[in-house]
Amino acid sequence: MSRLAGLVCLVVSVGASTQVQTPVQEPVNKKEQQRQQNAAEQPAVVKEPVPAVVKTSEERVFDLVTEQAKSLAEKPYAQPKQNLPAELADMNYQQYRAIRFNPQQAQWKDKAKFEMQLFHPGFLYRTPVEIKVVDENSGTKNMLFETDRFIYEKDAAPLKGLVPKDAGFAGFRVHYPLKTTDYKDEVAVFLGASYFRLIGPGQIFGISARGLAIDTAEASGEEFPAFSKFWMIEPGAEDSKLVFYALLDSKSVTGAYRFELVPGLNTVMHVQSTVFAREDVKKLGVAPLTSMYLSGENATRKFDDFRPEVHDSDGLSMHTSSGEWIWRSLNNPKGLRVTSLQDEQPKGFGLLQRDQNFTSYQDTEANYHARPGMWITPDNQWGKGRVELVEIPTNSETNDNIVSYWVPEEPFKKGEMRKFDYTVKTVNGALNEDVTARVTRVFNSWAALPGQDNAPDKSERQMIVDFSAQAFAHLGQSIRLTPHLSLSSGKFKDLEVVQLPDKKTWRAKFKLMPENDEAIDMRLFLTLGDEPISEVWNYVWSSNEVE
Secondary structure, eight states: OOGGGGOOOEEEEETTEEEEEOOOOOOOOHHHHHHHHHHHHSOOOOOOOOOOOOOOHHHHHHHHHHHHHHHHHTSOOOOOOOOOOHHHHTOOHHHHHTEEEOGGGOBTTTTSSOEEEEEOOBTTBOSOBEEEEEETTTEEEEOOOOGGGEEEOGGGGGGTTOSOTTOOBSEEEEEEEEEETTEEEEEEEEESTTEEEEOOTTOOOOOEEESEEESTTOTTOOBOOEEEEEEEEOOOTTOSOEEEEEEEEOSSEEEEEEEEEEOSSSOEEEEEEEEEESSOBSOEEEEEEEEOEEEOTTOOOOOSOSOSOEESOOEEEEEOTTSOEEEEEOOOOSSOEEEEEEEESOSEEEEEOOOOOGGGTOOSSSOGGGOOEEEEEEOSOOOEEEEEEEEOOOSOTTSOOEEEEEEESSOBOTTOEEEEEEEEEEESSSOTTOOSBEEEEEEEEEOOOTTOTTOOOTTSEEEEEEEEOGGGGGOOTTSOOEEEEEESSSEEEEEEEEEOTTSSEEEEEEEEEOSSSSOEEEEEEEEETTEEOBOEEEEEEOGGGOO
């Protein structure tokens, strides 16, 4: 509402002009005069001054971090100084693995449910991270490096005592009693640039989140903003949530972040961020997720590996503003692929590991069946934009080759400030909120029949998509589900849907016929009568994917 909306006046149009008329005051009678005189003789009512708003230590810290981020954005970027001795900066992987944090030296040990352990600087982590502890009573204290917090074994033994006290740390991890009160499990890790990981009970680390992504998959190269400082609010003895703040810095952006970590069956992180543009940003990636996909049931690239599938995530899920659920199966393409799903104020998106069946992976070491997904829910207005998915070719499971994030439609210009608040949640398998039939399997093969004469080109594919829902078990074979398929290019034939023996799965299958090397964007869903009863399977295929 306009600030002028509370002002009342009488406007009368006269010919071509407009006049403002002030109401005429009526004469005051004698009784009214006496009432006003009596009121004037009464002592004046003194209004109490409105007390100033007293901010908590948490609020003061967030104000401080925000001011630091704003101030930094107004200055040229300064490369962080590295003050590590060469022996630490150049240590090898085996040496770094031989340095362990001493759990007996954990921050808040025996004082709270939460404990914080620290990562040693060096190896890949040469840029210092400053960590401060904020206590309501004693104020803010810098954490200095203490050699006795670490255990140096084997090849790392000669490195003991070489770290300066003001060197900072590589990062930290948070422990909390997830499964039993007798042991504190690792629930969150902040290590490297702005990366962080979360897990719940029975989950193991795989997918990562980030504070921000800049120019991902752009020809100019990606920029990796980093958290340079952390303020950890000291938890109370029975606190079940941990609050901390971080300062983000990079060549193009700065930012102030508030994190609220809530461990549980699915661990939750509430994120509030205020970001400033130091320079014009070509592509701003909000709430980025990073994962790995080497091979899966839908892949045509084959690896000499006994394991049927190797991946941390098997698909991108999106809940659109209109309520539609979209599932885009992941792939390990031959070349870099960037695709997107446009929307305005989406309800959520994430990279998930829906298939949690051990037999799909047959891996007793990496345990890919126990990797969680991560789901992003916007908590303030993000406006128009797109969820972008980047798939990078890789020949090794050690490389994270999948990235997803939100890209606002409006460019982020130098001098601007924006706020992005959201919730990150770990997910076992599929989302409980997803009540429609889900895509459970996707297969892709040459469309030729065994022994077929004049077999089609290898680019003609037999596509199989299985939709499963417990409610399907009540449908008889006489009930017909209707598949709806659309392609951005190319053609299809022999589209049909059949019920599988488990009764709760219906298989949609069709032959895909590309017309050229252009990528084909496919959308497929099922209806019963006129009602959609499945999520939308979305997949991008190109004939150059064929081996």
